[in-house]
Amino acid sequence: MLSRPDVVSPVRRGHEQAVLGLLRGHGPLNRGEISRRCGLSRTTLHDTLRGLLATGAVVTAVPDEGPRGRGRPAEKLTLNTSVGQALGIDFARRAVHVAAVGVTYELVGSAGEAHAPGLPWPDRVALAERLVRGLAGAEPWRRALRGVGVGVVGPLTGARDGTLSGVGTLLGERFGGPVLLDNNTRLAALAESTWGAAAGDQDVLYLRLSYGVGGGVVAGGVLHRGADGVSGEIGHIPVDPAGRPCECGGTGCLETVASIRAVLDAYRARGGHGDDLPALAAAVAAGDPIARGLLRDVGTQIGRVLAALSNAIGPRVIVIGGELAQIGDPLLGPVREALNAGAVPISRHRLTLRRAALGDAAGALGAVALALGDSPLLSRYPAAEPDSGPAGADRNGGVAVRPRLALTF
Numbered sequence: 001m002l003s004r005p006d007v008v009s010p011v012r013r014g015h016e017q018a019v020l021g022l023l024r025g026h027g028p029l030n031r032g033e034i035s036r037r038c039g040l041s042r043t044t045l046h047d048t049l050r051g052l053l054a055t056g057a058v059v060t061a062v063p064d065e066g067p068r069g070r071g072r073p074a075e076k077l078t079l080n081t082s083v084g085q086a087l088g089i090d091f092a093r094r095a096v097h098v099a100a101v102g103v104t105y106e107l108v109g110s111a112g113e114a115h116a117p118g119l120p121w122p123d124r125v126a127l128a129e130r131l132v133r134g135l136a137g138a139e140p141w142r143r144a145l146r147g148v149g150v151g152v153v154g155p156l157t158g159a160r161d162g163t164l165s166g167v168g169t170l171l172g173e174r175f176g177g178p179v180l181l182d183n184n185t186r187l188a189a190l191a192e193s194t195w196g197a198a199a200g201d202q203d204v205l206y207l208r209l210s211y212g213v214g215g216g217v218v219a220g221g222v223l224h225r226g227a228d229g230v231s232g233e234i235g236h237i238p239v240d241p242a243g244r245p246c247e248c249g250g251t252g253c254l255e256t257v258a259s260i261r262a263v264l265d266a267y268r269a270r271g272g273h274g275d276d277l278p279a280l281a282a283a284v285a286a287g288d289p290i291a292r293g294l295l296r297d298v299g300t301q302i303g304r305v306l307a308a309l310s311n312a313i314g315p316r317v318i319v320i321g322g323e324l325a326q327i328g329d330p331l332l333g334p335v336r337e338a339l340n341a342g343a344v345p346i347s348r349h350r351l352t353l354r355r356a357a358l359g360d361a362a363g364a365l366g367a368v369a370l371a372l373g374d375s376p377l378l379s380r381y382p383a384a385e386p387d388s389g390p391a392g393a394d395r396n397g398g399v400a401v402r403p404r405l406a407l408t409f
């Protein structure tokens with residue numbers, strides 16, 4: 001098990017983030033320059049830098065070799081790009097995905113691994129830990145960790161919900177740093193709106209078609225959480241009053257029609273042969289009329305829901321992600337047709353439907369953005385309560401800099 005980082009106070013953490021923000025923005029600086037720019041007292045700055053040097057977050061750019069002669073440049077301090085800034089973990093229904101960024105906001109990497117449905121939480125956390133270790137490697141990376149963002153399935157009314165409280169505590173023990181929990185699909189919407197298919201767009205509706213069906217809303221340039229964290233539960237909009245029972249207790253929800261399992265069940269019920277998504281995709285590619293007819297029906301149902309939501313919310317861009325969306329036009333064509341048929345005339349030809357760009361890592365990347373906390377998309381997002389961690393979250397201690405990830409997907 002990984003050890004916890006040194007306990008630091010929220011005030012100290014704020015000072016550290018301020019210095020890291022300066023070095024991120026200005027490049028290497030000497031102590032005098034840092035002092036002038038951040039306004040910390042000499043003693044406070046001394047303690048702050050000592051802490052950052054001890055964790056390895058900051059290193060000396062010019063080694064201090066013996067007594068300084070006349071004209072010798074003062075020792076510069078710079079960010080150590082090999083240490084951690086934030087981790088994101090997405091606990092999806094059947095997989096765990098992780099992503100990490102360093103102190104300069106560069107993407108250290110992302111990774112994921114599928115698991116059987118219903119895997120116990122301790123095993124899922126252990127899987128996450130193994131994936132993070134593969135990405136970030138050695139212990140020093142973790143010692144400068146600013147936070148861990150965690151995506152989980154379902155709405156969260158508070159960070160301390162039931163089982164998740166224990167999960168947050170466990171994650172805090174394993175990784176250290178404040179742990180922030182949120183709905184994983186909404187975090188995927190955040191990532192797609194920050195670095196992905198809808199980067200820079202102000203009004204975005206995101207839909208993910210996976211083993212579950214969910215989504216997220218960006219309205220007026222900010223991520224929408226909604227009362228009780230319910231915003232984005234698109235999968236539980238009823239589409240068939242005579243349909244199948246849904247996990248949520250409802251009947252005929254979109255998820256009972258458009259989740260991977262639902263689509264595969266319907267395919268077999270119609271006489272198709274295929275037990276998994278690749279088999280269905282192969283059948284579609286081969287022109288199987290059962291598969292194509294099914295995807296047309298499912299796509300139409302999805303498009304009608306998106307049209308209704310568009311008329312209520314007014315997005316400019318709709319992003320569709322998840323494994324099912326990878327089937328492409330045989331599904332998305334009917335989605336687009338039904339969307340255009342149902343959207344009010346003024347938005348009909350202005351709405352853009354796009355495939356998601358970040359793949360399976362979207363939820364974990366959104367969790368990274370949540371942990372960093374300085375995206376404009378989160379500027380009016382209710383502050384998530386830290387579930388655990390040595391010092392509590394210090395969401396306002398850092399310098400407000402938009403994350404700049406160099407994504408390599």
Ligand SMILES: [Zn+2]
Pocket residue numbers: 235236237246247248249250251253255
């Ligand atoms: Zn439901």
